[in-house]
Amino acid sequence: MLEGGKIDSKQAIFLLTTMVLATAILFVPAIIAHHAKQDAWISAILATLGGLVIARLQVTLGLRFPGMTLFQYLEVILGKVLGKAVGFLYLWWFFHMNAEVLREFGSFLVAAFMPDTPIIVFIIIIAIISAYAVRSGLEVFTRVNQIILPLILLSLLVLFALATKEMRIIRLLPLLDTGVVPIIKGAITPLSWFGEMATFLMIIPYLNKPQEAPRIANTAILISGTFFLITVLGVLAIFGPALSARWMFPTLNGARMIHLANFLERLEAVIMVIWVFGAFVKISVFYYAGVLGSAQVLGLKDFRPLVLLIGVIVVALSILLHPNILDLARMLGQVWPPYALSTFEVGLPLILLAISLIRGKGGQQQ
């Protein structure tokens, strides 16, 4: 057994919620508002509902193979050679996704707070901390997250409450102005964020009650969907659709709007805190999935020696992926969602489930 730890259902819900929400609140609202204008919040609801369906699919696949992670049953479903080949593709996806998150993490800090600092500084620092967390094992960063997530959610609620003074519900009207297609287009990006729930397939075997996996996935998606919806509604009601779509990080600007009684202002520091903690957890989860998966594909007995190696690959990748922040934004808004959804988040799990049903692999004991 590569991982000896076990986490309970509540811890898993917390972990998955942070994983989805951490980057969604900052990068996604502007992308949705660009497509769906003032109906962006409908896109957010659609994406949450779609996320429930995707998670159902992924969890159904995972539960057919109790005690196994994705990489282990890939070989059961597809045979040894093909299974390993697809395993390497999944590994690439975890590395790539983690590199994108690292880049997002650094880009935000440089663009909004410290323009003179090279981006690699932030990326290396968070990568080292995450490497330490991953080396310590699943249980450790899961417990850290039990402290972090309530802080994130509470901060988001407080920011929203303080910003209500700047909000005008009238900015959300008229309803369904741009029609249904832009709303669906707007839903695709957040849907790909919910699709990151595929990482759950690496964690299901380490739940102390794996049979609760569907409930865990649903609860995590509903919590993150609710807070994501709150964020989108807040941003739209503060800035209106035109300006929301033009900001790089509308949630940051929303927090900057707060000024109460001439002393409670400049609350964007809270956004930075949410961002740093949330990104730490998110990066750790993907990092862990990549490291554990590598060890399983390569047939190692321990994943710890791989931590540093994979860290170096992912950090280098995060720098090489994009020449500038606009390229990153284009990737996240246009390329990543259809790519990730059609392959690793929905496409492949669907094919794997179909093949395992046809070939009669995997048990029904649940």
Place this chain on the structure above:
Amino acid sequence: MNELALALGAAVDRTPDGKFLLTLQFAKPGEFAAGAPEGGKGKVSAPVWVVSATGKTIFEAERNLAMQVSRHIYWGHLIVLIIGEKAARHGVREVVSLFLRSPQPRETMWVMVTEGEAKNLLMSQPGLEKSSAQAIGFLARSKAGYSVELKDFAAMLASKGGEPIASRLGSLKMVTTPSLGQKTPVEEVRITGVAAFKDDKLTGWLDPSETRGLLWLKGEVGKGVVTVPCPGKPEKQLSLEIIRATTKVIPEYRNNKVSFTVRLMLEGDLEEEQCDENLTKPETIKAIEKELRKDVKQKAELALSKAQGEFKADIFGFGEAFHRAHKREWRMLRDNWNEEFARAEVRISVKAYLRRTGLLTKPATLRE
């Protein structure tokens, strides 16, 4: 603190040779902390420092300006952005974008436009506050006129359903009072109405009473004073404070014609009267309410005729209201909205209520 130069106000002007002139007002923290220098105690030094520089872009002007500033310029405390008339007529889109793109300046700073050079206003020295930028900030927050934050200005620029407006700023020379230790004349900034834009270019000005009309039509009245002639005694006046005011804009689209019905409502308390009128009589109240209706309607129509006639620009955001009510028709009209707006029939109806008369019923000093 000792390495930063805190900018309080920024002014953007255009030079005759087509360059930008950027003026910044910096706080001198030492002078700020020391309090107002007392008369005759020797050292009298202004608590602010004003510097200007030119450049082909505003950012270039800022770099040129930085060569005269010994410290690192910090934009995070900027209170106001003042745009000079020439720069405003030339177009403000790039000015607004610059201040939003950069992470340091706040989106909540005030945007104002002045006739003539904006630089002069930053040079002026107010009597009560330590710097003119602060004075402008407090004036804007007190809602004397129509105050616009940078993000609201940007939202108006980005919207097709309404043209941007900003506060109009002027200055006033006050007399010196040597007995109070004043040596130089105090120059006060004041809000003198509203600057109206068409797209991103300044198109004209509204004076204070047209501004009242604009506030009514935009639904931003909040509080304020209405002064009307006494019923039956046109040479005497009475003043009411507005306690509550609402504006309802109802857009209609019939036979390919856009029209608006605007319903205004105000509730006011009587503050001052010169009429010696017995207010306990219901018909007196009715008569005063009639005068109120007349006054509000007249001001609103004043602003309306200027916007429809002179500017041909929808400075009230009626387009947004139309968009919300008729989203399909809006798609056809939005690209020439200003022409549609100028043609639109606008019916204004006012309801006015005099609710309270303070602690008196009749003038206390009246002999019966």
